[in-house]
Amino acid sequence: MSNGTSKIPVDAAQRRSAKPIVCYEVDSLPSYDKAVYEKAKISMEKTSEVIVPPRDGATFHVPAGHFFRIVSVEGPQVGDLNLWNANDLSERFYSGKTRQLHSSHITTGDRLWSSHPNLRPMATITENTLDWYGWDEDGAGVHDVIGTRCDPYTNYLLKEVDYNNCCHSNLIRAVADNQHISYDEAETHVHDVMNVFMCTGFTKDTHQYFMKASPVRPGDFIEFFAEIDLLGALSACPGGDCGSSHSNDATPCYPLLVEIYKPAVGTLENWQKPSRNEYSGKHISNK
Numbered sequence: 001m002s003n004g005t006s007k008i009p010v011d012a013a014q015r016r017s018a019k020p021i022v023c024y025e026v027d028s029l030p031s032y033d034k035a036v037y038e039k040a041k042i043s044m045e046k047t048s049e050v051i052v053p054p055r056d057g058a059t060f061h062v063p064a065g066h067f068f069r070i071v072s073v074e075g076p077q078v079g080d081l082n083l084w085n086a087n088d089l090s091e092r093f094y095s096g097k098t099r100q101l102h103s104s105h106i107t108t109g110d111r112l113w114s115s116h117p118n119l120r121p122m123a124t125i126t127e128n129t130l131d132w133y134g135w136d137e138d139g140a141g142v143h144d145v146i147g148t149r150c151d152p153y154t155n156y157l158l159k160e161v162d163y164n165n166c167c168h169s170n171l172i173r174a175v176a177d178n179q180h181i182s183y184d185e186a187e188t189h190v191h192d193v194m195n196v197f198m199c200t201g202f203t204k205d206t207h208q209y210f211m212k213a214s215p216v217r218p219g220d221f222i223e224f225f226a227e228i229d230l231l232g233a234l235s236a237c238p239g240g241d242c243g244s245s246h247s248n249d250a251t252p253c254y255p256l257l258v259e260i261y262k263p264a265v266g267t268l269e270n271w272q273k274p275s276r277n278e279y280s281g282k283h284i285s286n287k
């Protein structure tokens with residue numbers, strides 16, 4: 001970022017030594033009550049599953065109070081996840097705010113928050129078999145909410161070639177099929193993703209977004225609890241494990257499996273469906 005031409009002030013060291021403060025008072029967020037979800041998980045039974053083909057997308061529905069898992073099958077593969085309120089697509093996953101309320105990479109106990117004016121948990125992560133990875137020596141972690149999604153516009157900008165199986169396009173086709181709408185209309189619904197299984201960070205010297213081969217292996221999964229009725233769309237990224245090249249047909253890619261689970265009746269008595277954000281919505285200045 002720095003071009004090294006600005007004049008260094010005499011008190012530069014003092015200015016740089018200001019204490020970092022976590023931006024949001026996250027201690028006041030509703031805490032993750034593991035016991036509530038664990039009780040429901042014991043009895044849950046699989047009700048359906050969806051295979052997401054390599055370099056393509058697929059949608060799935062998860063009723064509030066159900067769980068869903070994204071499972072690695074056949075080989076290491078990254079997935080780009082979009083979520084909507086199944087009854088109102090204007091409420092959708094808010095990657096940036098999720099990052100600010102939790103972290104650049106999310107794991108068990110973190111929520112996936114929805115867009116304004118709703119700003120409520122859409123889903124809660126209840127299990128992550130890659131929890132062990134933590135932060136590696138490059139500063140990388142798994143399951144980021146930093147990256148946007150690979151898309152054909154950026155690809156064209158950089159390479160001047162058309163490629164139609166970027167996650168952005170895969171999600172568009174999946175949503176268009178599900179909603180019976182045109183690709184143009186579906187494109188307005190596709191948004192910044194959660195990068196499932198992707199291993200990413202920022203380079204230490206230039207702070208650029210980097211990716212490295214995902215540690216995910218067949219059998220690994222991440223599990224979510226649907227706090228509201230969800231429509232999900234998942235793309236099996238053309239980057240495969242995102243360990244080398246991207247947005248082409250040469251990289252090995254594998255399918256991803258989405259499983260939907262229903263807990264037994266009566267096992268969720270201590271769970272409450274989150275209500276929409278209660279801000280008045282007036283935006284009237286107090287000045």
Ligand SMILES: [Zn+2]
Nearest residue numbers: 150167237238
């Ligand atoms: Zn992608």
